[in-house]
Amino acid sequence: MTPISVVDIDYVALAPVIIVLVAAVIGVLLEAFLPEAARRSGQLLLTGSAVALAFLTVLIVAASRPFGPIAGGSLMLDGPGLFLQGLILLTSGTAILIMADRRVDPGGDAFAGRVSTLPGGEEEREVSRRGLMQTEVWPLMLFCIGGLLLFVTSNDLLTLFIALEILSLPLYLLVGMARRRRLLSQEAALKYFLMGALASAILLFGSALAYAYAGTIEFAGIAERISERTTANTLVIAAVALILVGLLFKIGAVPFGQWVPDVYQGAPTPVTGFMAAAVKVAAVGALLRVLYVPFGGMRWEWEPVLWIVASLTMLIGSLVALAQSDIKRMLAYSSIANAGFILIGVAAADQVGLSSVLFYLLAYSVATLAAFGIVTMVRVPTGEATSLEQWAGIGRRSPLLATAFSLILLSFAGIPLTAGFIAKFGVFTAAITAGALPLVIVGIVASAIAAALYVRIIVRMYFTDPVSASAGVASPSPLTVAGVGLGVALTVILGVFPQPVLNLVEQTSIFVR
Amino acid sequence: MTFLFWILATLSVIGGLGMLLSRKAVHSALWLALTMMCLAVLYVAQSAVFLGTVQVIVYTGAVMMLFLFVLMLIGVSAADSLRESIRGQRPVAVLVAVALGATLIAAVGNALDFSVGLQAANAEYGGNVQGLAALMFGRYLIAFEATAALLITAALGATILAHRERLFPRQDQRTRSVERFRSGVHPGQRPSPGVYARHNAVDVPALLPDGSAVPDSIPGPLRARGTVREIDATATEEVLDRLVGGAASDTGGER
Amino acid sequence: MSPDAYLSLASILFAIGAAGVLLRRNAIIAFMSIELMLNAANLAFVTAARAWGNLDGQVVAFFVMVVAAAEVVVGLAIIMTIFRSRQSTSVDETSLLRW
Numbered sequence: 001m002t003p004i005s006v007v008d009i010d011y012v013a014l015a016p017v018i019i020v021l022v023a024a025v026i027g028v029l030l031e032a033f034l035p036e037a038a039r040r041s042g043q044l045l046l047t048g049s050a051v052a053l054a055f056l057t058v059l060i061v062a063a064s065r066p067f068g069p070i071a072g073g074s075l076m077l078d079g080p081g082l083f084l085q086g087l088i089l090l091t092s093g094t095a096i097l098i099m100a101d102r103r104v105d106p107g108g109d110a111f112a113g114r115v116s117t118l119p120g121g122e123e124e125r126e127v128s129r130r131g132l133m134q135t136e137v138w139p140l141m142l143f144c145i146g147g148l149l150l151f152v153t154s155n156d157l158l159t160l161f162i163a164l165e166i167l168s169l170p171l172y173l174l175v176g177m178a179r180r181r182r183l184l185s186q187e188a189a190l191k192y193f194l195m196g197a198l199a200s201a202i203l204l205f206g207s208a209l210a211y212a213y214a215g216t217i218e219f220a221g222i223a224e225r226i227s228e229r230t231t232a233n234t235l236v237i238a239a240v241a242l243i244l245v246g247l248l249f250k251i252g253a254v255p256f257g258q259w260v261p262d263v264y265q266g267a268p269t270p271v272t273g274f275m276a277a278a279v280k281v282a283a284v285g286a287l288l289r290v291l292y293v294p295f296g297g298m299r300w301e302w303e304p305v306l307w308i309v310a311s312l313t314m315l316i317g318s319l320v321a322l323a324q325s326d327i328k329r330m331l332a333y334s335s336i337a338n339a340g341f342i343l344i345g346v347a348a349a350d351q352v353g354l355s356s357v358l359f360y361l362l363a364y365s366v367a368t369l370a371a372f373g374i375v376t377m378v379r380v381p382t383g384e385a386t387s388l389e390q391w392a393g394i395g396r397r398s399p400l401l402a403t404a405f406s407l408i409l410l411s412f413a414g415i416p417l418t419a420g421f422i423a424k425f426g427v428f429t430a431a432i433t434a435g436a437l438p439l440v441i442v443g444i445v446a447s448a449i450a451a452a453l454y455v456r457i458i459v460r461m462y463f464t465d466p467v468s469a470s471a472g473v474a475s476p477s478p479l480t481v482a483g484v485g486l487g488v489a490l491t492v493i494l495g496v497f498p499q500p501v502l503n504l505v506e507q508t509s510i511f512v513r
Numbered sequence: 514m515t516f517l518f519w520i521l522a523t524l525s526v527i528g529g530l531g532m533l534l535s536r537k538a539v540h541s542a543l544w545l546a547l548t549m550m551c552l553a554v555l556y557v558a559q560s561a562v563f564l565g566t567v568q569v570i571v572y573t574g575a576v577m578m579l580f581l582f583v584l585m586l587i588g589v590s591a592a593d594s595l596r597e598s599i600r601g602q603r604p605v606a607v608l609v610a611v612a613l614g615a616t617l618i619a620a621v622g623n624a625l626d627f628s629v630g631l632q633a634a635n636a637e638y639g640g641n642v643q644g645l646a647a648l649m650f651g652r653y654l655i656a657f658e659a660t661a662a663l664l665i666t667a668a669l670g671a672t673i674l675a676h677r678e679r680l681f682p683r684q685d686q687r688t689r690s691v692e693r694f695r696s697g698v699h700p701g702q703r704p705s706p707g708v709y710a711r712h713n714a715v716d717v718p719a720l721l722p723d724g725s726a727v728p729d730s731i732p733g734p735l736r737a738r739g740t741v742r743e744i745d746a747t748a749t750e751e752v753l754d755r756l757v758g759g760a761a762s763d764t765g766g767e768r
Numbered sequence: 769m770s771p772d773a774y775l776s777l778a779s780i781l782f783a784i785g786a787a788g789v790l791l792r793r794n795a796i797i798a799f800m801s802i803e804l805m806l807n808a809a810n811l812a813f814v815t816a817a818r819a820w821g822n823l824d825g826q827v828v829a830f831f832v833m834v835v836a837a838a839e840v841v842v843g844l845a846i847i848m849t850i851f852r853s854r855q856s857t858s859v860d861e862t863s864l865l866r867w
Contacts, residue, residue, distance in 0.1 A: 002637050004647040007654050014655075021662055028669060074655040116677045119853050126680045136673050143666050150659060158656050158828050165835045166662050169842050173670040176846060186850050193843050194798055198789055200839075201805035204832065205782050208812035208825075212625055212775060215820035217828060238620035518769040522777045529784040529804055533791065541797050545804060548781070552807055555774070559818045561826050564810075571833045572807070576840050580800060583844045587796075587851050606790035614783025621775040621812075628771055629821030641823075648827045660834050667838035674845040 007072035013065045014075070016054040016085055021146040023050030027139030036132070043138035044100055050142060051096060054149075055089040058082060067512045069155055073218060076155035076289075079508030083358055084152040084285040088278050091365045092145045095274035097483035098373040099141070104474040105383075108133050110268040110376065111177045119182040137174060141274075144170040148278055152285035157207040157217040160286060164203065164250070167282065168196050171275065178268040180383035188266025195249065195259040203246025209239035210294070220513055222294035229297075240295050240302055247290065250283040251339050254313040264332035269384060272328065273372030276335045277365035284342055284361060288354060291346065292511050299349050306347040307439055313340030314446035322453050326386050330453070331371055334412055337450055338364050344443055345427035348434040355509035356426035359502060363419035363494055367408045370487025373480055374405045378471045385471030388457070393466030398473040402461045404488045409454035411491045414447050419494035422502075517558060525551035538584050546577045560631045563642050704730040716742045724753055774815035781808035795847050799840075806836050 011018065023046055030042050062082045070077050102109040111134050113127035147167030154160040176189025211217050213236040214225040226236065245256060252260040264272045291302060317337030324330040342364070345357035378385045378394060378401070385391065395402035411420035424447065428440045476484075494501060528551065531544030549572045557565035631641070638644045649657050682688070694700050704719045704727055716735055718726035731741050781804055788801025810829040817825025 002647075004638065004643075005651055007651050009654070021659075024662065025665065028665060071655045072652050074653065114678070114680075115673050115849070116675060117680075123677070123680050130680075134673065136669055139669065140666065143662050146659075146662060150655075158653060158824075158831060159659075161828075162656050162659050162663070162831060162835060165839065166659060166666070169663060169666045169670065169838060172842055172846060173666075173673065176674075176849065183853060186846070186853060189846050190795060190850050193846050194789070194795065194802070197799065197802045197839060197843065198805075201785070201802050201809065204806060204809040205778075205812065207828075208778070208809045208816065209621065209775075211825055211828070212621070212771075212812060212816035212819065215816070215822065217824055233624065234620040235624035238617060515769055518773065522773070525777070526780055526784070529781050532797070532800060532804065533784055533788045538794055538796050538800075541800055545800050548804065549807060552811055555777075555811065556814050556829075558769075559774070559814050561814045561817070561829070564814060564826055564829055567830060567833055568810075571837055572803075576803065576837055579840055579844060580796065583848060584796065586848065603791060606787065610783050610787030610790060613786055614780055617779035617783065618776050621772065621779055623772055625771040625775060625816065625819050628819045631818055631821060631823070634821050634823050641826075644823045645827055645830065648823055649830070653827055653831075656831060660831065663835060663838045667841040670842045671845040674849045 009072070010065070010070045013061050013070045013077050015057045015061065016089070017146055017149045019054045019057060020050055020142055020149060023047065024139045024142035024146060027142055028136075031136055031139070039135040040133055043135045047096055047138045047142055048093070051089055051093045051145065054145075055086060055093065058086045058089060062086075069220075069512075074155060074159045075150070075153045076219075076293075076512060077153065078512035079510055080285065080288065080354065080358065081153040083505065083508045084281060084361075085149050087281055087358075087362055087365065088145065088148045088152065091277040091281060091369055092141070092148070092274065094366070094369045094483045094486055095270060095278060096141065097479045097486075098273060098369070098376065099137075099270035101270075101376070101477045101480040102133075103477040104377050104379065104480065105179065107131075107179060110179055110270050111137050112179045112182060115177050119186075134177065137177065140170040140174055144174070145278070148282040151282045152289070154286070154289075155219050157210060157219075160290070161200070161204055161207060164200060164286075167279065168200065171271075171279065172196060174271045175263060175267040175275075177271075178266070181266070184266045185268065186266075188263045191259055191266075192263040195263075199246045199249030199256075202242050202249070206239045206242025206244075206246060209235055209242065213239055219289070219294040223297060223513060226295065226297040236298070237301060240298055241305075243290060243295075244287075244302060244305065247283060247287045248309060251280060251287065251342075252336055253309050253339050253343060254316045254336065257313070257336050257339070260336055261329045261332040264335070265326060265328045265386075269328065269372050269376045272332075273369045276331070276368045276372065280335065280339065281361045281365050284339075284346070284357065288346060288357060289511060292349070292354070293513055296349075296513075303347055303349060306343055307436065310340050310343035310347055310439060311442040313337065313343060314443055315340075315449075318446045318449040318453070322449065325388050327375055327388055327391065328372075328386050330388065330457075331368070331375070334450065334453075335368060337446060338368075338412070340446065341424060341427055341443060344431045344436070344439050347436060347439065348427075348430040350430070350434060351506075351509050352433055353427075353430040354511075355502075355505040356423075356430040358505040358509060359426050359498075360423040362501065362505075363411065363423040363491070366487040366490040366494075367411045367419065368487075370404065370484045370491070371408045371412075373484040373487065374401060374408075377401060377474050377476050377480065377484075379474045380471050388460065389467060390471040391457070392460050392464040392470055394471065394473065395462035396466070401473055404484060405461065406458045407488055407491060409457060411495065413451040413454040415451075417492075417495045419491045419498070422495060422498040426502075514558065518555070521551045521555055521558075524548075525555075539581065542577060542580045542584060545580075546573050549573045549577065560635065560641065563645060699729065706730045706732070716740055771815045771819040775812055778808045778812040778815065781805075781811070795850075796844075799843050799847070803836060803840070806832055 027043055027046055034042050065077060067078045107128050108131060113132040115134055117123040117127055144167050147163050150163035151167055154163050172189055172193040175192050176186045178185035210222055214222040249256040314337055317333050317340055321330050321333035342357055342360050345353045345360060411418035414420045414424040428443060431440050525548045528544045528548030532541040535541040535544060553565045553568040556568055635641045635644050638647045706715045706717055706719055718728060719730035721727055735741060785801045785805035789798050792798050810832050813825040813829045817823060
């Protein structure tokens with residue numbers, strides 16, 4: 001009888017995840033033991049310092065640890081994984097700044113004071129009269145970030161599935177916790193939950209088939225088994241198809257992303273920003289690893305599928321975004337379209353493609369966060385002014401905000417001297433090198449459609465007379481200013497001086513197998 | 514073994530279809546419980562004794578009970594509407610599902626024709642449970658520990674959504690009674706109408722000892738309709754006379 | 769019984785679950801269908817574990833049960849919240865969001 005062997009764990013390499021998850025547990029304890037008045041500041045301090053510390057730890061790990069499997073092979077320490085972890089922590093930190101603001105909404109932060117009270121009831125009024133806040137959102141955020149960090153480094157199908165659930169469960173809850181328009185928010189939570197659980201189930205069944213094919217759930221083992229095959233095996237094709245569908249659900253690609261507009265619209269706006277940025281980064285990261293490492297040997301099978309999905313996603317995302325009258329839905333469709341551009345780089349399936357995707361993720365996520373941060377500031381008395389009509393003439397009343405928003409829209413449109421241009425240029429170049437010229441043509445058409453949309457909004461902000469129901473701009477706290485400012489600044493800096501970051505993504509873009 | 518498989522496979526598919534086609538959610542839950550029980554036996558038949566047990570305890574014991582609990586809270590009678598909400602959606606959905614099932618069966622139908630068996634794997638650490646433990650606390654330790662985050666999230670989430678803390682002080686009998694007297698509304702029963710009056714009817718107000726009428730003694734709807742009967746002065750005089758000045762034997766004999 | 773038959777059974781159950789998600793408008797029944805899909809995946813894992821003669825598949829199936837239990841808690845809590853504020857669990861009556 002073999003004795004049970006103790007697995008050797010490199011705690012330093014694992015430190016970012018450990019810091020975030022332990023901070024989340026401490027946050028739950030703070031809820032139990034801190035008095036009501038001290039909870040918010042305590043949680044903010046804990047959450048902020050945990051994310052900052054984890055970010056520093058990622059840098060230390062990147063500098064000091066040898067690449068390779070860690071924690072018995074459950075996780076993989078390599079360039080893309082560390083880059084994505086750093087990016088997730090950067091975007092999460094920015095999202096936390098925007099989420100912590102309680103000045104733009106006179107009632108408090110973006111979350112319902114007590115989620116358990118009935119919308120419109122006596123208790124809800126009492127809660128807002130007392131100015132109570134649901135501080136449990138901060139531990140939930142930390143759990144979600146911990147899941148994201150695990151998701152992009154997972155090295156077997158089990159860890160992938162569990163990380164997906166760790167990041168999803170807190171999000172299902174956070175989506176349903178908006179302070180304003182609570183019914184809409186709760187329905188968005190239900191929809192997101194059902195779609196997310198369905199995606200997990202599909203991913204899991206695909207994993208089961210992959211295990212049935214390879215006899216192992218480790219990525220390296222699956223890759224080895226695939227490289228040994230001589231004939232096409234239907235089992236592994238079904239496995240790849242299902243895993244791909246499950247991950248594309250999470251990314252929100254057409255035709256699996258119907259939930260995106262509804263959920264993005266219903267969720268509290270800072271959470272929407274977090275989902276559109278950090279969660280999308282992690283989902284794309286996991287997709288990259290799954291496609292490149294275990295199923296890299298099946299490139300010829302999955303590449304055509306990605307071509308079709310990418311084209312549909314870009315075109316439909318851009319076209320439907322044109323028809324939207326709600327700013328959050330418009331940004332949701334715009335994020336779908338951006339997912340399509342990212343998939344172009346994924347489909348290129350080589351090192352150039354990988355580094356272009358990493359850069360695109362950075363450029364897109366900081367801009368998206370800033371965009372949703374700006375949406376939280378434009379308000380009417382009953383909440384955020386989400387109708388595009390109410391944005392008319394914002395440029396005259398608040399030139400600074402309108403300039404920032406225009407910069408971000410120009411970056412989404414891919415105008416030179418913004419990060420979006422360099423990013424789009426990168427994925428298009430990678431696709432041409434990989435021989436995907438038709439995809440690039442579709443991408444350019446979709447960019448043109450999207451550019452028309454963004455220009456229309458800029459025109460509305462500057463050159464349309466304000467209507468009577470027009471929105472005002474709330475004066476934000478320094479937190480939101482810092483978050484949005486960081487996003488806008490990075491958008492410009494990455495557009496003007498992209499070279500250092502381009503060098504960085506080029507160096508990091510090799511998966512260890 | 515083959516016989517057992519076909520029985521259980523048929524039963525579990527019947528359970529699945531029953532879940533799919535039952536109109537009432539409770540029936541669906543019970544059908545699904547049947548499928549899960551069959552799967553538990555199929556696990557045991559494939560030398561996964563521990564998993565079979567856990568399946569019964571966790572799935573049929575905890576998960577399905579939770580479903581039934583929520584169904585009871587929501588109301589068992591809540592039946593699903595069978596009306597199509599999007600035209601033509603149902604045939605398309607059936608088609609998609611059948612195509613998915615057929616494709617999957619075609620893909621997996623003869624892909625795995627060997628079976629090593631688990632004797633060697635189980636014997637390595639001295640048994641099925643020991644073997645699972647070796648993996649769970651060894652190779653998959655990170656997954657095991659990360660699951661803790663999941664369970665805490667679930668507990669925290671359920672607490673946030675379901676726990677209503679007391680926002681107003683608890684109302685006991687004393688506070689409620691104090692409040693009733695403070696509010697200034699007449700705290701006790703209203704006087705009944707027609708007392709001391711000649712007409713013993715509900716539309717005649719009661720009289721106070723000084724002979725004035727008590728408007729509250731008339732039911733509200735009658736007052737609102739304005740059909741309250743006046744008390745004429747002579748009658749009042751007469752009553753007062755009898756009460757105060759008249760013979761004691763006459764007081765009760767007016768009727 | 770050969771593993772193929774078990775995998776086919778798992779596929780059938782998975783397809784039934786998918787049909788449930790697509791067809792049923794009651795959120796609780798849709799959620800039960802997803803549970804059936806998870807069970808189908810578990811059956812495939814257990815079957816493949818026996819076919820390959822290693823216990824990894826059984827470990828995964830065990831973790832899936834834990835994950836499913838946590839997911840059920842969150843999901844039913846969300847459904848209860850919606851029911852309390854709307855008195856209905858039909859997915860169709862999510863009238864505030866356009867489909």
